[in-house]
Amino acid sequence: MADEPAEQELLTLQASSRKKKKPKQDAYLGGVSDRKLKGQLRHTERLYKEANKAAATINQWLAPSEAGFVEAEGIEETWQIQQQQIVAAVEQGAARKAFDLSLPDLGPYRCTYSRAGRHMLLGGEKGHLAVMEWQSGHLTCEVQVKETTRDVTFLHSEQFFAAAQKKYVYIYDKRGLEVHCLRGHAAPEVLEFLPHHFLLSSIGEQGVLHYQDTSTGQVVATHRTRLGPCDVMRQNPHNAVLCCGHANGTVTMWTPNITTPVVKMLCHRGAVKALAVDPTGHQLVTAGVDRQVKVWDIRTFKPLHAYFANSPATSLDISQRGILAVGQGRRLQLWRDCLSRKAAAPYLTHMLPLGGISSLRFCPYEDVLGVGTAGGVSSVLVPGAGEPNFDSFVANPYASIKERREQEVAQLLDKLQPDTIMLDPDTVGKVLKEPVDVAAQRRQEEAAANAARLASQRDKADERAKMKGRNKPTRRQKKKQMNIIEDKKPLLRAKIQEEERARKEVAQEAKRQKLESVPRALHRLYQ
Known part of the structure; x- marks a missing residue:
């Protein structure tokens, strides 16, 4: 009987050791009396913890936030590295992005990409048009218009594209069916689409710049440049101002609300063959027949530096990371950090196997350069060219069908008016308040000018002789009739008397x- 308390104490200690301890994470649930709600909160907390662990695990495999470039080893320069070596060094998914499409019978070709960089648009001079998802090689549509095609461009999305054909500009849908014929754009040579304003612009043999709203179908503006035919035009992505290159070596900048060029620059001693604008809108690069490639500061309209070449450059383009692509015949040169300062040597060089270069376009958010040549289309890998991070509200390469539809509605709601296109877009919406003394002086000057104008009008009115009906139409007709029968006037006077x-x-x-x-x-x- 004496051992019973000791045995009971031992059993109590074992039972207490077998009790489960409450987890510390449920301490904040002590005041929750609803068992169902408490279970839901526990489940949610567990999901959050699992998601944090998964994010921490994946974080080390995420893509870098900065673009990567090619670095030379030893005494080798980067421009000596061949495209085959780059393709062999990158992963298999990136290596598939470099290809050559041989189309020798329908060229030369012009190519461009959609805003998201997912689709590529091809346009052959002999009427071949095609849209493809270039990464997977899927052909979306293909059509033969059997007419000379000089330029192509996507509209607000890859669902529609425009082609500058022999006489007019035609708009097609993603199936290759003709939707519209814009007869107001006669003999177009080059096209540009302003995505934030939904404006399709064209200029051609007549030297007339057209702006047409693709959402309403109205012609917004028509400007006569009076500088002859023009086949060089690019837009400034910063302020949507169109830059046109002319045969007299000048570059003019246009807005739809002003009938004369807002800026006119003499850039070359010959015709301007190509031009490109930096994505920031600060630098302008031009190429002329004088075999020079010049970099200009648009903010001061002064040249920064110039590059000399063996032959005139026929195509230019600037990537999202500031890499300049220069096309000369079959030779392609890529320059890195060449806008703010003068580069000593090119970043990469490549010799095209398909013929002379006719157009250059960098793919957005990809390290890829699309090259349209006389014999087809080529895709060249350019490490460090594209922006590594994209904004899904601007362009989403991985958008679903529903997201693309909603994005189109958002673009229409956020559409800007043509009047907002100006050299300095930061001035839109600003109200400049004048000082009190300056405003008073301005009002006095306006009142004095109005008084002087009224006084001059009164003086002119006083000097003018009063006609008193002498200038009536019947009186003028009678005078004319009297002048006709001047020889019979004395006889008529005698008869009247x-x-x-x-x-x-x-x-x-x-x-x-x-x-x-x-x-x-x-x-x-x-x-």
């Missing part, structure tokens, strides 16, 4: 006879 004399005599005779018929006392009433 004779008729007047006879009328007076008849009137006097009638008066005399009337007086004889009344008494003499009443004659005074007929005087």
Whole structure:
């Protein structure tokens, strides 16, 4: 009996050791009385913890936030590295992005990419048009218009694209069916689409710049450049101002709300063959027949530096990371960090196997350069060219069908008016408040100018002789008729005088006879 308390104490200690301890993470749930709600909160907390662990595990495999470039080893320069070596060094997914499409019968070709960089648009000079998802090689549509095609461009999305054909500009949908024929754009040479304003612009042989709203179908503006035919035009992505290169070596900048160029720069001693604008809108690169490639500061309109070449450059383009692509015949040069300062040597070089270069376009958010040549289309790997991080509200390469539809609606709601296109877009919406003394002085000057104008108008009115109806249309016609029969004027005057004399005599005779018929006392009433 004496051992019973000891045994009971031992059993109590074992039972207490077998009890489960409550987890510390449930301490904040002590005040929750609803068991169902408490279970839901525990489940949510567990999901959050699992997600944090997964994010921490994946974080080390995420893509770097900065673009990577090719680095030379030893004494080798980067421009000596061949495209085959780059393709062999990268992963298999990136290596598939380099390819050559041989289309020797329908070129030369012009190529461009959609805003998201997912689709590529090809346009052959002999009428071949095609849209493809270039990464997977899937052909979306293909059509032969059987007419000369000089340029192509996507509209607000890859669902529609425009082609500058022999006579007019045509718009096609993703199936290759003709949707519209813009007859106002006659003989176009080059096209540009302003995505934030939904404006399709064209210029061609007549030197007339057209702006057309693709959302409403209205022609917003038509400007005559008066500088002859033009086949070089690019837009400034910063302020949507169009830059046109002309045969006299000048570059003009246009907005739809001003009929004259807002800027006119003399850039070369010959025709301008190509131009490109930096994505920041600060630098302009031009190439002319004088075999120079010049870099200009758009903010001051002054040249920064110039590059000399063996032959005139025919195509230019600038990537999102500031890499400049220069096409000369079959030779392709890529320059890195060449805009803010003068580079000593090119970043990469490549010799195209398909013929002379006709167009260059960097793919957004990819280290890829699309090259349209006389014999087809080539895709060249350029490490460090594209922006590694994309904004899904601007362009999402991985958007679903529903997201693309919603994005199109958002673009229409955020559409900007053509009046907002100007050299300095930061001035839109600003209100400049004048000081009190400056405003008072300005009002006094306006009042004095108005008073002087009114005084001059009054003086002119006083000096003007009053016509009193002498300038009526009937009077002018009578004068003209009198001038025609000037030789008969004396006879007519004599005849009129004779008729007047006879009328007076008849009137006097009638008066005399009337007086004889009344008494003499009443004659005074007929005087």
